[in-house]
Amino acid sequence: MNPTPPTPQIAQSIECTECAASISLQRQPLCGEIVRCRECQAELEVTCVSPLRIELAPEVEEDWGE
Numbered sequence: 425m426n427p428t429p430p431t432p433q434i435a436q437s438i439e440c441t442e443c444a445a446s447i448s449l450q451r452q453p454l455c456g457e458i459v460r461c462r463e464c465q466a467e468l469e470v471t472c473v474s475p476l477r478i479e480l481a482p483e484v485e486e487d488w489g490e
Contacts, residue, residue, distance in 0.1 A: 436476060437449065438477075440461040440463065440468065440478075441478060441480055442464050443461060443463050445463035445464065447459060447462070452473065456469065458481050467480075467481040468480060
């Protein structure tokens with residue numbers, strides 16, 4: 425009996441919402457994951473995985489104990 429070979433993961437690409445550059449993903453991203461555009465350095469958050477959607481990640485603000 426031959427074992428079933430693992431299914432190769434297909435690289436995906438999506439367009440940067442800031443500069444329209446193509447962002448290549450080597451694996452299926454997780455919802456909430458942050459990816460960085462290599463062209464404009466924007467941090468983008470994966471908001472949906474099916475269909476794949478990204479948005480500009482929110483700025484992390486300091487908490488001054490409020």
